[in-house]
Amino acid sequence: MNKLLSVFASTLLVVSVIVPGGRVAAEDASNALSLVVMDPLAAPLSCPCVEGYAQRDYEVLAEYLQSTLGRPVVLTFAESLAVALQKSARPANLVIGKQSVVQADADELKLKLKPISRLTDQNGSTDQYGMIVVNREDPAQSVDDLAGYTIYFGPAEAAEKHSAAIACLSGAGIDPGKDQRKISPACSDGACEVIDLGPQSKTAAVISSYAQPLLEGCGTIKKGDLRVVAKTDPVPFITLFAADTLSAEDVELLQASLAAAALQPKVVEALESLVGFLPVETDVVVEKKNGAVNP
Secondary structure (H helix, E strand, O other): OOHHHHHHHHHHHHHHHOOOOOOOOOOOHHHOEEEEEOOOOEHHHOOOOOOOOOOEOHHHHHHHHHHHHOOOEEEEEOOOHHHHHHHOOOOOOEEEEEHHHHHHHHHHHOOOEEEEEEEOOOOOOOEEOEEEEEEOOOOOOOHHHOOOOEEEEOOOOOHHHOHHHHHHHHHOOOOOOHHHEEEOOOHHHHHHHHHHHOOOOOEEEEEEOOOHHHHHHOOOOOOOOEEEEEEOOOEEOEEEEEEOOOOHHHHHHHHHHHHHHHHOHHHHHHOOOOOOEEEHHHOOOOEEEOOEEEO
16 A cells, blocks of 8 residues: 555544544644635635525535644635735645636745645536627627627636637637737626627627526526627636645645545535545546446
């Protein structure tokens, strides 16, 4: 048995004897792990408009990690890494959020973060994609029809709404000119522009696949107001990063603990996930078919 499997086995043993909701006493405050949560589907960063969606409870994950790792976990919720570090009194050991956004923020702050695990969604996927949408009455039927359109992209750090969308358009031979490229910080901004400008405006927007239920559920748009004409290639979604301040042994223990979380229904349910976390180096998409999980 290699070292990682040994660690995984010992973690399973610890999990089996932990009282649900129990906490391991902190040895010392300096031993705490600081976890920055930038997941847009985390409850403090989202809205409760859609029942059972976008209300991920990271407090449950923190309690689980405290129990299995034997050290306290301090949570900080923020939409950007810079804001999180301003709010927190300690440097970030772990950061979880949209992979491209975390990477962009870390690069800007010159922080060294390594992706180690990805969170599966309710269907078992670790990916998201961008959706190019038009007004429901717009004549465009596919990405090939978007030549000459003004397109609202997301910011550069949102890969699904920017680089992936540009690649999708380029694949169809479409390269929007400078005056036709607009940036909307939020999915709601671009979506509302497409609706407000009307079907004859030759306007499209790129929204995140995870955001569509929220736009409709919160009443930002009505169901059917927008029509999807193209989807981008998938990009990694919610990813957990470890700072270079953590030792290789710490990261290994953490990965084993995250792998074992798949056997903890309370944790998986709290994170609105099908099978919890998957290691980045062996990342696969799992499909739920007929009630069974198939890798």
